[in-house]
Amino acid sequence: MGNSESTAEMHQVFNTAAAVYDQSGVEFFGPIGRRLVEFSRIGSGQSVLDVGCGRGAVLFPVAEAVGPSGEVIGIDLSEEMVKYAGRDARERGLGHVTTRVMNGQQPDYPRARFDAVIGGFSVFIWTHGSAELKPYRELLRPGGLFATSAPSFFPTATGKWGFLPEDVHDLLLPHMTQPKEGDAYDCPFTNIHNNWLVTEEAVTDTLANAGFVDAEVVEEDLLITVESGDQWVRWTRTHGMRRLWDRLAEQEAEELAAEVARRLDALRGADGIITLPTPIVYMRARARRD
Template identity: 40%
Template sequence: MGDMVTETDTATYKTKVTAAFNGAAATYDRLGVEFFTPMGARLVDIAGPRPGQRLLDVGCGLGATLLPAARLVGSEGSALGIDIAEAMIEEAGREAARQDIGNVDLQVMDGEHPDLPARSFDLVLGSYSVIFLPDARAALARYAGLLRDGGRIAFTSPVFTRDTFPFLPPLFTDLIPMSLLRHLPPAWHPEQLHRQLHSWLEDPADLTTALHTAGFGQVEITDETVDMTARSGEAWVEWSHTQGMRLLWQHLPADEAATLRTRLTTALNALRGTDNLIHIDVPVRYVTATVSR
């Protein structure tokens, strides 16, 4: 695959992503690892939803960002969560009911092409979702069109560096041999990932330019660490099968997968703290911007 991604490539990618998240919905972020919940809560803190606002959460998953944001906009506001995976939407609905949050609407929808009215939201959120869309920069411009005058976008991204294993904290660069990437499909090889993601997300100046081009101003970028916790190395490995690393597990030969699993569980279990949990610092980039009109 070259620099240009064809419609067939995109459709195939979205089909695979939908199937993966439908399959993972029942256990997604519920396997003894805490990451998306604290990251989503922090994104909401930074975004600062206010009572009465209308907000949209793109790629809402089980509601780690959507639900705390919905609480803040209150009964006079509304919160719409969209996700490409129907099972995620169903699980998020059940979670909203469990938490007795009644101002939430959930719809199965392609976050890259949201079929929603123009200028109908005060805030668009996207935690580890927006930036992974096949053409995220074009999607950003569509979100600008969905925002009312003065509306804002807030999203998270990994802090990309060229010397770390894709999508994982620096710790794993020493634990996962980069040579294993040879088993990935061409679209996920390092050089392709650099073109799709690093080329505009790694340098804050490039990210700011992309947001300006999409129709946003007042860009603020903050890098922080999220304290990922896992109850065991085994739990983290199981969790990784439902997250960004799942594609690697799917393509590893059985013997190499078994070796990697042992290596990871042993190394992670050795990191247990006095609270009997494994703590992993995950660099996360928090981005906010205001529509330029």
């Protein structure tokens, strides 16, 4: 589990980003959330916990999947995220959806409380192995479902990490993987080539060691489209990647952003749009029925 320092930093990063989170015009968390819910096969009438619900990219597709006869609880460490998600749920008239401020690493619910536990682009942030996944299995009823999505750590044909556009990989990866003084953010980036998400086999083995069965893992490309390299850079400041920029000196951040934008602008197609294939990993498994 994350220590108090890492939890505090995650809280700060996402509380600060909440107002602009998934609001930049770049389609990313929404399509991933919808695909994760489709992949999970959550059904009508089920009780579901959404871990790290953010502003609702998974929460609202799950609410649609379970329908009014079901129940969806979204939890997030960030009060601001919960505020926005709760407001939107009320505006949509979703009486079967509730949101709570809660540490997703340690959900405060009884054993066997839910039919499904799901986490869109959240669980991977603080998970280093099977020990951190066991709490979610314990929350599930026999045969209950666990499903989550994450950026792909599977190596590309050139040995690079596919979540970053290849043309700026060398610029950004060092800032995401090299710990700086006082770094306490409990995330797998600093161990990028040796973590539980690095291969399909590693994912399935980790889920099995956490007590899950019938694991399925798929990697799929999401096509991110932006109008300019600058828009992509601005988008990275609206979610967890803002940590990269926040930790740089102002001039260094400006120079890095300018070079990243320049390289991405060179990828503009004939239609004036920059298209960036971004691999996403989706995984699901079940608690034992016995």
